[in-house]
Amino acid sequence: MMFDRTIRHCRQCGALVARRLPDDGDTKERAICTVCNTVHYENPLNVVGTVPHWGEQVLLCKRNIEPRKGKWTLPAGFMELGESTSEGAARETTEEAGAQFIMEDLFTVMSVPRVGQVHLYYRARLTSDVFDPGHETMEARLFKEDEIPWDELAFRTVKETLEHYFADRRAGHFSTHAFDIA
């Protein structure tokens, strides 16, 4: 989902906003309404997803939507109001792959400040190898490590998560990996 998040008008009254320092000691310029003075904060978005695994294989989805249409991804999407990170990750896995699975532990937490996002992936144990992908996915299929289309992955966060997954699997121990992507 790409969309223009720039704030031009006040969400409360519709008047134009101006970029300036608020009067409360805040040190960052904000979009402030020129009429009612509402301060509009702009914050990072969370992307939540899973590493669905079946034996030594991992489930990837071929994207049917922009951006990166035709590239392969782990099931993931924007976290919604009213859900937790793990609930959102499970929802995206159901929507994009039509998979059946049991949620496991938080696996990667990756900040991508350049685009204002934090990506959180959970491991998920598949309980079936039959998938019923939604309209956002062209194809959902299982890959062994040496079959992963490394040059056809949609996002850097997917590549990093898969690399950590197979490394931890070889080491026989999974932990949570938190890091920044410049």
Added chain:
Amino acid sequence: MMFDRTIRHCRQCGALVARRLPDDGDTKERAICTVCNTVHYENPLNVVGTVPHWGEQVLLCKRNIEPRKGKWTLPAGFMELGESTSEGAARETTEEAGAQFIMEDLFTVMSVPRVGQVHLYYRARLTSDVFDPGHETMEARLFKEDEIPWDELAFRTVKETLEHYFADRRAGHFSTHAFDIA
């Protein structure tokens, strides 16, 4: 920071929005502009902070701002655009406590869907026991486990993080704890 996040007017053109299903297959009602059709997504916010420790003591800050003015908290605040979770956690620790420290690993990741927030805390090793708190903090001081004002803590996420911190410390091993708070 409490503020009304309800979207009444379009951020692009200022016209009124209506709550309805978008035309793209989305299954949730969104605030959609009645004039230019811009879809406004509302997403959870991240709160980032630290557990600053000095020997067997932990640093808490007495809040000088609402909500929970006068209650004790770990240094934390809303993550900003352009920073990572750990950069935001470090910034809040500097702003609220004026502490000197070295950032360590991600410690807790707590979803609070009822208020649309995710709280992420890092451990941070203090390199000085002298603090210079900002205007948001009445007092910053160190507490041993048996001195923690458990009934005077500002937030449930602070209590949960401190409980996990002292439990892991006793066990001699820190890991990342991810869970939901109903």
